[in-house]
Amino acid sequence: MSKKKVVTSGGVEVREKPLGLRIWNNRGYYIMFLPVLIFLLIMHYWPMLGVRYAFYDYKPVGPKTFVGLAHFTKMFSTQAFWTAFWNTLELSIANLLLTNISAVVVSIFLNEMKNLFAKKTLQTVIYLPHFMSWAVVASIFSLFLSPSSTGMVNGILRDWGILKEADKNIYFLASTAWWRPIYWFIQVWKETGWGTIIYLATLSGINPELYEAADIDGATRMQKIRFVTLPALSNTIITVLILNLAKVMNLFESVFVLYNNAVFEVSDVIATYIYRQTFAIALPNYGYSTAVGLFRSLVGCVLVLACNHVSKKVRGRGIV
Amino acid sequence: MKKKALSLLLASTMVVSLAACGGGGDSASSSSNNNSSTTDTPSNTTDAPAANTDAPADNTAASGEKQDYHEVLKDGLTIVVNGTLTASVDNGQADFEKQWEDAVGIDLTIQQLDHSGYTDAVGRLFASQDYPDAMIMSAEMFKQYAPTGLLWDMADAYANAEFQSRVTLPSINENLKDSEGHLYGFAPTYGNGCVTYVKKAWLDAVGINIDDVKTYDDYYNMLKAFHDGDPDGNGVDGDTYGVVAAGFIGTEAPWINYLPEFWQGAFPSLYQTADGTWVDGFQEQATKDALLRMQQAYNDGAIDPESLTASTKIAREKWFSNDQKGSSGVFTYWAGTWYRTLTDNLIKNEVNEELVQLPPIKEIQDTFGGYLNREAPVWVIIDQGDPVHNQAVFDALLDTMLDGGTVQTLWVYGAEDVHWSTKAEEFTTNAGTDKEKAYSYADGEFHLKPSPNDPNTVWKKNHLDPALTIAQLTNGFTDNDELAAAGNKFFTENCVDAPASPVSETFTNESGTIFDAKMACITEVVTKNGNVDEAMQTYIDTVGTIIDQCLAELNQ
Numbered sequence: 001m002s003k004k005k006v007v008t009s010g011g012v013e014v015r016e017k018p019l020g021l022r023i024w025n026n027r028g029y030y031i032m033f034l035p036v037l038i039f040l041l042i043m044h045y046w047p048m049l050g051v052r053y054a055f056y057d058y059k060p061v062g063p064k065t066f067v068g069l070a071h072f073t074k075m076f077s078t079q080a081f082w083t084a085f086w087n088t089l090e091l092s093i094a095n096l097l098l099t100n101i102s103a104v105v106v107s108i109f110l111n112e113m114k115n116l117f118a119k120k121t122l123q124t125v126i127y128l129p130h131f132m133s134w135a136v137v138a139s140i141f142s143l144f145l146s147p148s149s150t151g152m153v154n155g156i157l158r159d160w161g162i163l164k165e166a167d168k169n170i171y172f173l174a175s176t177a178w179w180r181p182i183y184w185f186i187q188v189w190k191e192t193g194w195g196t197i198i199y200l201a202t203l204s205g206i207n208p209e210l211y212e213a214a215d216i217d218g219a220t221r222m223q224k225i226r227f228v229t230l231p232a233l234s235n236t237i238i239t240v241l242i243l244n245l246a247k248v249m250n251l252f253e254s255v256f257v258l259y260n261n262a263v264f265e266v267s268d269v270i271a272t273y274i275y276r277q278t279f280a281i282a283l284p285n286y287g288y289s290t291a292v293g294l295f296r297s298l299v300g301c302v303l304v305l306a307c308n309h310v311s312k313k314v315r316g317r318g319i320v
Numbered sequence: 321m322k323k324k325a326l327s328l329l330l331a332s333t334m335v336v337s338l339a340a341c342g343g344g345g346d347s348a349s350s351s352s353n354n355n356s357s358t359t360d361t362p363s364n365t366t367d368a369p370a371a372n373t374d375a376p377a378d379n380t381a382a383s384g385e386k387q388d389y390h391e392v393l394k395d396g397l398t399i400v401v402n403g404t405l406t407a408s409v410d411n412g413q414a415d416f417e418k419q420w421e422d423a424v425g426i427d428l429t430i431q432q433l434d435h436s437g438y439t440d441a442v443g444r445l446f447a448s449q450d451y452p453d454a455m456i457m458s459a460e461m462f463k464q465y466a467p468t469g470l471l472w473d474m475a476d477a478y479a480n481a482e483f484q485s486r487v488t489l490p491s492i493n494e495n496l497k498d499s500e501g502h503l504y505g506f507a508p509t510y511g512n513g514c515v516t517y518v519k520k521a522w523l524d525a526v527g528i529n530i531d532d533v534k535t536y537d538d539y540y541n542m543l544k545a546f547h548d549g550d551p552d553g554n555g556v557d558g559d560t561y562g563v564v565a566a567g568f569i570g571t572e573a574p575w576i577n578y579l580p581e582f583w584q585g586a587f588p589s590l591y592q593t594a595d596g597t598w599v600d601g602f603q604e605q606a607t608k609d610a611l612l613r614m615q616q617a618y619n620d621g622a623i624d625p626e627s628l629t630a631s632t633k634i635a636r637e638k639w640f641s642n643d644q645k646g647s648s649g650v651f652t653y654w655a656g657t658w659y660r661t662l663t664d665n666l667i668k669n670e671v672n673e674e675l676v677q678l679p680p681i682k683e684i685q686d687t688f689g690g691y692l693n694r695e696a697p698v699w700v701i702i703d704q705g706d707p708v709h710n711q712a713v714f715d716a717l718l719d720t721m722l723d724g725g726t727v728q729t730l731w732v733y734g735a736e737d738v739h740w741s742t743k744a745e746e747f748t749t750n751a752g753t754d755k756e757k758a759y760s761y762a763d764g765e766f767h768l769k770p771s772p773n774d775p776n777t778v779w780k781k782n783h784l785d786p787a788l789t790i791a792q793l794t795n796g797f798t799d800n801d802e803l804a805a806a807g808n809k810f811f812t813e814n815c816v817d818a819p820a821s822p823v824s825e826t827f828t829n830e831s832g833t834i835f836d837a838k839m840a841c842i843t844e845v846v847t848k849n850g851n852v853d854e855a856m857q858t859y860i861d862t863v864g865t866i867i868d869q870c871l872a873e874l875n876q
Contacts, residue, residue: 060446061468079862080833147625148638149559150646168619174628174847260629261839262847279440281832282464286447 054291059283071291081292083265084273088296091180091255091269092248095187100241102188103195104233108225110196111203123200126193138257141186147171174262183258183267195240202236203229238314242307249300270296386480389426392712396427399717400445400455403435404697405783407734412772415735416782423726424716446470451702453713457505459695460573462496463821464828466504472703475503477714483722486791492696493790495820505698506718508731509788513693513815514577515655515807517662518542521672522551522560522649530676536613536683539581543622543650552644562622563650564639566632568614568842571835574692574818578635578652580684582617586610587688588838590827590870591819598822598874600867601688602838603860608852611845618846624648628847636662642669650678655691656787657780659807664777667755677810691811692818721784724794732793733768734782740768740797749776766797780804824873830866837863 004016023030054072057065075081106126113119129137144152147169154169163169172178206229214224252271259267270292278289308318407416413430421428431452433441439461445451457465465471478484478493492510497503523530526545533542543562550557565578569588576583586606592598601607617623624646627635639651640662653662659675666673684690699721701713720727733740744763747770750756759778761767768779786792786799787808827834841859844850860867 058447059468060443061465061470078833080836146646148561148646150643169625171625171628171847174843261836262628262843264836264840276832276836279437279443280835281828282439282443282461283468283828284443285829 051290051294053287054294056287057285058287058290059285061283064287067287071285071288072295074288075292075295080264080268081270081273084268084270087267088249088251088269088271091183091267092251093245094180094184095251096241096244096248098184098188099191099195100237100244102192104199104237106192107196107199107203107233108229110200111229112221112225123193123196126196128193129190130194132190134253134257137186137190141182141258142173145172145182147174171262173258174260176263176266179259179263179266183254186258187254198236198240199233202233206232239311242311245307246300246304248303249296386711386715387708389712389716392709393426393716396429397454397713397716398429398431398452400431400433400442400452401783402433402438402456404456405430405432406780407739407782408432410773412735412738415738416730419735420727420730423730424720426716451704453704454699454701454717456697457700458572458697459511460821462505462698462700463823465700466498467823470702471504472701472710472713473502473504474506474701474710474714474718475501477711477718478503478506481714481719481722483719483724483791486722486724486794488792489790496696496698505700506714507696507698508718508721508790509696509784510790511694511696511818512655512785512788513574513691513811513818514580514652515691515811515814516581516650516652516678517659517675518678519551519649519672520674520676522546523676525549525551525553530678533678533681535681536581536584539678539681540617540622543617544620546649547621551649552647554645556645558621559645561624561646561648562617563627563652564624564630564635564648565627565652566630566635568627568846569838573821574694576688577692577694577818579614579623580652580691581681582613583610583688584613584683585687587819589819590822590824590867590874591688598871600871602841603856603867608856611842611852611855614842614846615849615852619849625847628843636665640665640669640671642671644671655811656808657785657804660780660801660803663803677807680814687816688819690816691814693811693815694818695821722789722791724791728784728789728791728793729795729797731782732784732786732789733797733799734779738769738772739779739782740766742766745769747775749778766799768799822870822874824870826866826873827870830863830870834863834866 005013006016007013017025053064055066055068057067110119110123113122143150145154146152147154149155149169151169153172154163157163157170170178172182210228210232211224214228219227249270251269252275255267255269256272256275259272274289274292274296277292278284278286312318405413407413409432413432417428417430433445439458442455442457442461475497489510492507493503496505496507518530520530523542526542526549528542528545533539545551546560546562548558550560552560563579568579568582569575570578573589574587575589576587584606586604586609587601588607588610589601590598591601614623618625624630624638626638630638635651636653638647641647651662659677663673663675666675680690699718701710701718704710721731722728729736729740737743741761742764744761744765745767746758746760748756748758749770759767771777771779780801781799787804837859840862841855844855844858845852
């Protein structure tokens with residue numbers, strides 16, 4: 001039986017050492033890796049065994065009964081599930097596009113600012129919302145948008161004559177027409193500043209000679225943005241979009257704190273649907289929740305692979 | 321080929337790992353959200369109870385195997401409670417526990433779970449096979465868990481309990497028995513319910529006498545007057561509302577208790593008619609009529625629009641807030657002790673504190689829409705598969721809970737010299753402010769002390785409301801709060817029993833979906849001026865099949 005051969009850095013072909021010997025020779029590295037391996041096994045791989053409950057009736061009390069694909073059949077025939085599924089995609093993808101577009105625009109504005117003090121101050125101000133918890137953000141906007149006589153936005157609309165005396169106050173967060181625009185506005189307000197960090201880093205790395213060359217060619221400021229800045233940013237924009245596209249199914253907290261049952265048809269997402277199916281009833285069937293979660297993960301995985309494929313086409317290399 | 325196989329393997333792992341993050345799993349633990357007050361005794365909560373075997377054990381009623389509980393419960397007793405044990409960890413729980421152990425003679429371990437997430441936390445506790453000896457369950461939880469075989473049938477233990485001779489309201493627990501006489505839960509109190517409170521100053525401001533509010537029209541005109549006029553006296557008409565509520569429908573049984581005047585004879589859930597047939601009250605004409613009443617009130621500003629999304633906390637705080645702009649004149653909330661608590665909060669916020677309780681209007685008297693006495697929360701014993709052990713838990717925990725003396729006092733008022741005392745004492749609340757109040761008690765005089773975690777508030781009660789217990793204290797200890805007493809008297813004179821909750825497997829599995837469909841219908845009609853028949857048809861199209869299945873199970 002012929003042993004596998006390897007070529008050394010010096011170009012000499014030698015027989016590969018047995019695995020055990022290689023491990024022994026590198027035992028220091030393996031010992032250093034051991035805690036990480038144990039952590040991964042316990043914290044990441046052991047819980048994966050719970051996925052089997054997607055095929056069981058699993059309630060807090062009583063035996064776990066194998067039900068095959070029954071939970072998936074129920075899921076696919078439930079209108080509320082499909083509403084949540086499409087809402088997840090629509091809300092997330094729009095989020096992604098809006099926050100990235102606004103981050104790019106703000107980054108370019110910041111990059112163009114000459115007054116360093118004003119630039120740093122503005123940067124700090126727009127970063128701050130990112131550090132506020134979603135619960136606090138939801139409370140603040142609920143107060144601003146309240147339909148009662150204390151609501152600030154309704155008060156302004158009334159003062160400006162946009163709302164007439166006979167008109168009722170608008171209940172923004174309970175209106176199917178208003179909920180999504182408000183949600184996206186809050187998302188952009190909260191996350192744009194944070195999103196600018198990576199773009200500003202890229203902008204600072206653009207070779208100044210490109211701008212000097214453009215100046216010599218007589219380019220205007222807008223032309224320099226269009227023909228120098230944006231092309232330099234394009235690779236980063238694509239990378240950020242691709243990386244974030246893989247996370248679109250994870251939408252939960254921001255929706256959970258802002259939605260209510262009057263707007264489920266436009267706001268309920270898969271994670272909030274799972275939450276209600278699991279925690280809002282006295283004797284939940286964890287099997288069904290796990291099945292919905294598994295489907296969500298499957299879609300997330302497909303998106304990751306699709307992004308990887310797109311990344312290879314666009315950038316010449318994958319992301320996983 | 322190898323690369324493709326490897327990619328496939330990695331992809332599968334990724335799917336499974338992502339799913340594991342969202343799955344319920346069995347890794348849940350109670351340790352993160354309990355406030356366990358440990359004793360030296362190891363907890364005996366690890367053994368799976370009888371119900372977790374393939375077939376529920378039929379060890380009905382302990383079979384008379386009564387032994388001294390001190391011998392049986394040498395390892396102590398573990399209980400799981402919600403926020404109704406007001407002697408919480410930061411409010412003298414250690415003293416309560418110590419005095420209970422001294423009185424009963426066994427070790428006690430209390431796991432107090434988050435009140436608002438109690439149902440969920442209990443589910444996770446059970447899923448991780450972490451069972452206490454006994455625990456509190458709401459009526460709705462109890463109905464779901466009773467048929468599972470997890471709970472011990474305490475019918476015989478209850479019948480032979482020491483406290484039986486002093487029980488004044490035997491019907492409370494008799495009504496908890498199922499058709500075969502099994503009693504899986506014990507209610508030491510009756511359920512209590514909500515009554516409608518009206519701000520007296522607002523009534524005076526709009527010139528309405530509460531005695532003249534006798535019909536729905538009178539009630540509605542009062543709400544309109546509160547909205548159209550200037551009852552808060554800030555010089556602006558129309559910036560106040562008639563009534564505020566935590567939702568147009570409650571999130572748990574009895575559903576309609578926060579807006580009874582609007583629901584009137586409707587009961588928007590499954591209920592049993594006089595002839596014993598289960599029906600869906602949500603699809604009945606009475607519900608449609610109620611929704612149209614709320615629609616009109618919403619349009620007229622008689623109902624605070626934020627009632628749609630308000631939690632009980634938000635509704636309460638809006639009602640007694642310091643700035644009465646945007647507040648409401650009417651609030652239907654819990655009777656008895658809450659009469660005192662609402663008044664105290666109005667005082668604290670420097671708002672005129674005088675409240676009047678509205679007697680039931682003509683349309684709701686003796687109907688589902690009356691002041692409903694909800695089904696009582698219960699104590700349950702987890703069946704450990706050993707009747708002797710289960711009986712001992714009953715004797716140590718539940719029989720002593722209503723002993724009329726030392727132990728009952730602990731459950732009613734808390735720990736001696738921590739929450740209450742009979743020693744001579746003087747103390748002042750809110751000292752140095754215009755709300756300062758001095759208290760002075762002679763030696764031997766029973767009185768409540770300042771709350772351990774808030775010296776400016778006088779302690780009110782512990783787990784059992786003295787006015788609601790089914791067997792009274794025999795030691796004469798009583799808190800003479802006139803408002804709480806008046807509130808309890810008013811409620812008992814005007815309440816009707818809430819319909820029993822349904823017990824059906826389909827209803828258990830689908831209650832979340834059904835509730836969502838109801839909410840969609842209610843919001844469509846009330847807040848969007850939708851057509852009530854069309855909205856109801858959407859409800860039927862969405863969950864009609866599920867409801868039919870529930871009714872078939874209930875009526876078989």
